[in-house]
Amino acid sequence: MRSPIHLTAREQRITWELLELLHGSLDLHEVLRGAYGALCRLVPADHGALCVSLPGHPTAYDWAVADLPPELFAGYAELAPDDFVRSAVMKRPNVVLRESEMLPRAAIERSVMFRRSRELGVRLEQAMAVLLAVEPDWHGGVTLYRDRRRPFSDRERALLQQLAPSIAAAIRTCRRLGDAARRGDVLEAALRREGVEILVVAPPASVLARSAGAEALLERWFAPAERSAGALPAPLAGALGAAAGTPGAGAAPWTRRTRDGHLRVDLVPFAEQGRTLWAVELREGAVAAAPATWRGRLTDRQVEVAERVLRGWDNALIADDLGCTPATIKKHLQRVYDALGVPSRAALIARATARS
CATH class of the missing domain: 3.30.450 (Beta-Lactamase)
Structure with a gap:
């Protein structure tokens, strides 16, 4: 169990601001965007990514913050196995790691994500990340990058480690209560x-x-x-x-x-x-029932056909329901028209509405 680090007055102000942002909304994107801004003041970084995996899809992510060229994350589900940052933190959830603890430098520079960033004109020289294991079937992640070879310090690592449980708790709250609120809106609309x-x-x-x-x-x-x-x-x-x-x-x-x-x-x-x-x-x-006055003029089978017409069924559906052919239904229906003195389906429905 790590002991909390002593914060300077400035660090304490930013930390309180960050905690207020984390618990000030149920909108996950709003929460993580606000947290990212405060976090970068506490732990200076040139780029960052904050994401949450989609339930049941561990390599598909909702990128709440992706302060990098969007092309870097295009088709990420296929690239995920080659992302050395993700591979490292997945093995040690809830522990902040720096790139030197993920892969040797030469291996990092040969990695797919490193080379892809170079092709996009971004120099991701240093990284620090933590996987937030918040639920069995989904997780969150925070990654900070620097585009110069200035490693993240022990203190910066300790600051992020101290904040990681609060970030995880905020993600969990947004997912559980925010999702429930949205579902509640859907249910409420239906109830109206x-x-x-x-x-x-x-x-x-x-x-x-x-x-x-x-x-x-x-x-x-x-x-x-x-x-x-x-x-x-x-x-x-x-x-x-x-x-x-x-x-x-x-x-x-x-x-x-x-x-x-x-x-x-x-x-x-x-x-x-x-x-x-x-x-x-x-x-x-x-069931749309035939008016009682029709029953003296129609046979039982003709009443069954008429009532299904009143439900909006076509001849094929009526035939399937009554176990006969559409041609037979057509004959029954013509006899209904003749018995009631109506020329068409529409007139039959209108006559039923008038209850005559």
Whole structure:
């Protein structure tokens, strides 16, 4: 256990400012940008990078601060195994390391990231970094660079080491409470829409939050074999996987229909801290019943066909539901029109609305 170092009056002022910035917001980017500015006054550096890995994707990062040419981090997931800084700190989480403790100088100069920085006109001569192991499935990182051969001192290393737990705590708070607040906004918006229940889902199928009536609705519409704790029912997980696999195409509504009604599910993506989550909106509809006055004029099968027309179903869907062919449905429907004296689907729906 390291003892806290004695801070000068100036260092103490900057440290208090940095701590206020770390805990003054739930916006991760705002927190880390503010912390980076204060940190560079405490530990002078020419460049820096502060990042958080995306949950479940240890080589994909949300770069909250990347005070370097953006080209350096292009395609970083593929470059990560060749980043000597990341490779070193991953082996010693929560411990501040300087470049001399990462690789011999000759090996650093042969490394992919060093040579790439030179090609981009940046001289990353010295580095100091720490991996912040904040959760089992994601982590944060702080790296400071100097473009002259002026090594980071023992005191500068000690200062960053002393601040690392506070930076990790701020990242954890932003991820947990900030994400929860954003999910809460999504849920609150859904609750303002009458008749809508909602799930907030991280692909492929993890349910992160749900509105009050969502679980009961899922139990009504999905068999136990289709459901599992904390996850989307299997049919919805398949629909979400298809939607997530075609970004920008727009997700078509998913619908399940029974004799007692229908369930419509809309899949709406939204961004949260560099990843895409999905709002799964659930709307339940009852059967559109034929007016009682029709029943004396139509056969039972004609009533079944008419009621499915009132739900907005086409002939193919009605045929599939009733176990016959679309041609048979077309014949039944024509007899419905004749019996009720209407010329078309639209007129049939209008007649039902008038309840005659």
